[in-house]
Amino acid sequence: MLLRVKKNCNQKCVFCSFDSKKENARYSFSALAQSLPEGKELIQISGGEPLLCDPVELLKLCVFLCKKGKTIEFQTNAVLLPQLSENYVKKLADIINLSKGYFNINFSSADADTDYKITRTKNAFDFRLKAVKKIKKLKVPLRLTFVVNSLNFTSLEKFARLALSLKPDLVQFSFVKGQGSAFGKKRLIPPYEKVSPYIIKAMEILSGKGINFEADHIPSCHLGKFWRKNVDTQKALSKIKGPHMSEKKHVGECLNCEIRNLCFGPRKDYLKIRKFKKGKILK
Numbered sequence: 001m002l003l004r005v006k007k008n009c010n011q012k013c014v015f016c017s018f019d020s021k022k023e024n025a026r027y028s029f030s031a032l033a034q035s036l037p038e039g040k041e042l043i044q045i046s047g048g049e050p051l052l053c054d055p056v057e058l059l060k061l062c063v064f065l066c067k068k069g070k071t072i073e074f075q076t077n078a079v080l081l082p083q084l085s086e087n088y089v090k091k092l093a094d095i096i097n098l099s100k101g102y103f104n105i106n107f108s109s110a111d112a113d114t115d116y117k118i119t120r121t122k123n124a125f126d127f128r129l130k131a132v133k134k135i136k137k138l139k140v141p142l143r144l145t146f147v148v149n150s151l152n153f154t155s156l157e158k159f160a161r162l163a164l165s166l167k168p169d170l171v172q173f174s175f176v177k178g179q180g181s182a183f184g185k186k187r188l189i190p191p192y193e194k195v196s197p198y199i200i201k202a203m204e205i206l207s208g209k210g211i212n213f214e215a216d217h218i219p220s221c222h223l224g225k226f227w228r229k230n231v232d233t234q235k236a237l238s239k240i241k242g243p244h245m246s247e248k249k250h251v252g253e254c255l256n257c258e259i260r261n262l263c264f265g266p267r268k269d270y271l272k273i274r275k276f277k278k279g280k281i282l283k
């Protein structure tokens, strides 16, 4: 369940998939208590930027979800994290740990210049680096999400090397969605076949180095020998259903695909602006 807790953001990412004009970002504990799904469901705390919320309210929310037995994925750009007190960040990390959850930091560049082009926010890269180091010290699981787009895909290899030094638990390469700020923007959404060699190289760099990695929103056939690292393929293998199934569709090139039952095809928003070319699955 995605829980948007703040409309505003302190960055202006070119690829932001949140449309603050269409979507709401309010919650109340009583409404939440009624709408929370049963079981140990993953709750993604997101925004905008959650760290712009009142810090005490944010902690209360995390405690509430943790007490309800939910696992928390705390999605943040992390720019504000180094400015928060050690004590506060430790409390937040402790609750996330207790929920068996993790921090997800959107980290979509390998250097400050590219970061600025993407986030249009001064010094964001340096703050994010500091935040990652702070979180690593607190021993709470950490996922870095690199949103692959036209401005950064050629630096995927450099990012993989940076990730090796930062030692997150998981790196996710998430192909830009054609929605929100990137809606219909061909210049931001590169062809899968152009990105494919760079993403495969980045995965080769991470492979066998103790950092798990996966890819989302780019079909398995563009991941070469790493096709099983596609998030949808992993879900299909575990028979997990969800919205990932309806946001993609099979096209003509998928007809004779040997893993058609493990992939839902390219994203529909990608097909609106680009012709799909099948990649190569290496077994």
Ligand code: SF4
Binding pocket: 219, 220, 221, 222, 250, 251, 253, 254, 257, 258, 259, 260, 263, 264, 265, 266, 278, 279
């Ligand atoms: S089903 Fe289509 S998109 Fe998916 S791996 Fe096969 S050819 Fe590629």
